[in-house]
Amino acid sequence: MSSIERSERRTAFAFVAPALLWTLAFFLVPFGAMVLLSLAHLEGREIVQAYDLGNYIKIFTDPSLLKGIFVSLEITMTVTVISVLLAWPLAWIIAxxxxxxxxxxxxxxxxxxFWTSYVVRSYAWALVLGQNGVLMQWLIGIGLLDAPIQIMATRAATIIGFVHFFVMLLTLTIYANLIQLSPNYARAAADLGASGWQTLRLVILPLTLPGIMTGAFLTFVLCIGDYITPQILGGNNELSMPQLIMLQLGRRGDFPMASALSVVLMALVTLAYAATARWLKMDRV
Amino acid sequence: MRALGYIYLVAIFAFIFLPVIVLVLFSFQAGRLPVPPFDGPSLKWYAEVLNDRGLMEALRNSLFVALVSSSIALMLGFLAAQGLARVRLPGSVVMRGLLIAPMTVSYLIIALGLLSLFNGLGFRPSLWATGIGHVVINLPLCFAILFAAMGDHQKNAERAARDLGASELQVVALVTAPMLKPALLAAFFLSITFSWDEFIIAFLLTRFDVTLPVEIWSMLRSGLSPATNAIGSLVFLVSIVILIILELTVFRKSKS
Incomplete structure (x- = not known):
């Protein structure tokens, strides 16, 4: 290696170092601190380090905590599937x-x-879906309903709020994918005798898998970690993981348990990443 | 087929716009509840939020945190992209991965991690703590946008400038930054948007001085009110105006 190369490298490293240090100090180290804390216990009001898996064992044996994992997974899967089904046709029609x-x-x-504030958007859905809200009044007005039905403070409200947000996100990733496809694919399929529907299903749809999977992964990550939407729209009848984490932090002050739940949440996201990794093209979005 | 397409388009656009229309419409409500029937238009709730000390204070705090944290994120992201795009460093894949990693982690987990660290060190929650968190979430974004925008074309121009005797600082200020202007602006404004709208980090890492989303959150606790619609509509309006200005200036120019 020449001395010029070596000094070039040293300069380059000096450029990268501040960002690396920041990420190390305020992302990796805090994450490590949180993992350590998840091995401790709350005894009375004191946090005692025990270096054991007690919190994790409790998460998987205490029904109220274990249920949170299933609630979160069910909501997230439902939202991801519905959002893809609604967004794909929209992106395709636009493209x-x-x-x-x-x-x-x-x-x-x-x-x-997107440009409304996230908290405000959930609140706006609460206005739409409430007992006296626009939707119920309209449905009663046109004679479809006799009396308002309860949507607010149910899982349905959480799902509607989430789907609204993620349809927008997925439309972007799928549209970005669709407009990069050469029109020759469709032409070639037509020349070979495929009908319009066959072309769509057998040629175009598979080619948009990267866009679908990138959007679906982002949906999964953002949805499973979100506290605002389930808290404002879903209420407290069933708690998702972020709601459980905030409950541990707030009312109970159980920092170690909140940390353990977060580590489990993180593990779920990692699993989702592993499942979709081969289709992900994050740099294209 | 085409007609069916347009029907679908109208239906889904109705779904997408429904909450926004309800939000804005009932911000002009005259009565105390933002539900039908509409009895406006009235501007009294706008007057109320604009005269609300706590809300305006929170708005200033949000602006401050967004500007400071986005500037730091942009600077760190720019330097890192510049370093990694220039020469092949040993371990550059690992470094890139580490810099991008916070993007795939829920904000709640980032917030909780920082809270554990700050508690351990005895730092009190504050706007500065929130700002640190916002740099963590925006640094990967700035880095990724700028790294993707750097190409051979720009590398050659930098080399030429260096050969002609420009100092490192001159190269960055007079060659690199102007060439990357659209990407720099895009990264900066996206960061501002994310910081401005971020709730959970700000919620966990502030105490007395709060940001706007946290203040709006506490407004929600006292029930439905057209005042919430009014502040929500104002924030929306400001975002749209910024978006239109960007679209007409930066992005139009960069396309031609």
């Missing part, structure tokens, strides 16, 4: 049916509510 010069506008409109 293929809307004239090219209106596409950018259509996409910007499709994600416009």
């Amino acid at each position: 293929t049916q809307v004239p090219a010069r209106y596409q950018r506008l259509a996409i910007m409109l499709a994600v416009l509510p």
Whole structure:
């Protein structure tokens, strides 16, 4: 290695070092501190380090905690599937049916509510779905319902709020994927005798798997870790993992248990990553 | 087929816009509850939120945290991208992975980690603690955007500048930064948006001085009110105005 190369490398490393140090000090070290804390216990008001797996054993044996894992997984899976099913046709229609010069506008409109604050968006859904809300009044007005039905403070409300957000996200990732496809794929399929539907199902759909999987993974990560939507819309009838974590922190002050639950949450995300990794093209989105 | 497509488009756009329309419409409600029937229009709730000391204080705090944390994230991300794009360092894949890693971790976990660390060190929750957390979430974003935007084209221009005797600082200020202007602006404004809207880190890492999302959260506790609609609509309006300005200036220019 020449001395010029060596000094180039030293300069380059000096450029990277501040960001690395920041990530180390405020991401890796805190994460380590949290893992250590998850091995401790709350005794009375004191946190006592025990270096054992007591909290984890409790998570998987205490029904109220174990249920949180299933609630979170069920909500997240439902939301991911519904969002993909709603977003794919939207992205496809915008990419293929809307004239090219209106596409950018259509996409910007499709994600416009992104620019409301996240907390406010959940609150707005609470207004829509409430007992006296717009939706119930409308359904009663057109004669579909005699009396309001309860949607707020149920899992359905949480799912509606989440689907609204993630349809926007998935439309972006799938649209980005669709417009990169050469029109020759569809032409070749048609030349070989495929019908429009066959082309869509057997050619276009498989080619959009990277966009679907990238969006689905992002949906999974953001959905399973979100506290706001289930808290505002779902209420306290069944608690998701983030709600359980906040409950440990707040009312109970059980920091070690909150940490252990977070480590489990993190493990679930890692599993989802492993399951989708071969399709992920994060750098393209 | 085409007609069916448009029906679907209208239906799903209705779903996407429904909460926004309800939010904005009932911010003009005259009565005390933001539910039908609509009895406005009235601007009294806007007057109320604009005169609310706590809310305006929170708005300033949010702006402060967003500007400071985004500037730091942009600077660190820019330097790191510059270093890693320039020469092949040993372990550059690991470094890149480490820098991107916080992107795949829930904000709640990042917040809890920082809370454990700060508790251990005896740091009190504050806007600064929140700002540190916001740099953690925005640094990967800035790094990824800038790293993707750096190419051979720019590397050659930098080399030429260096050969002509420019110092390292001159290269960065006079060659690299102007060439990367669209990416720098995009990274900066995205970071501001994320920081401005972030709730859970701010909720766990602030105590007395809070940011806007945390203040709105505590407004929700006292029940439904058109005041919440009004502040929500104002924030939305500001975001849209910034978005339109960006679209008309930065991104239009960068396309041509």
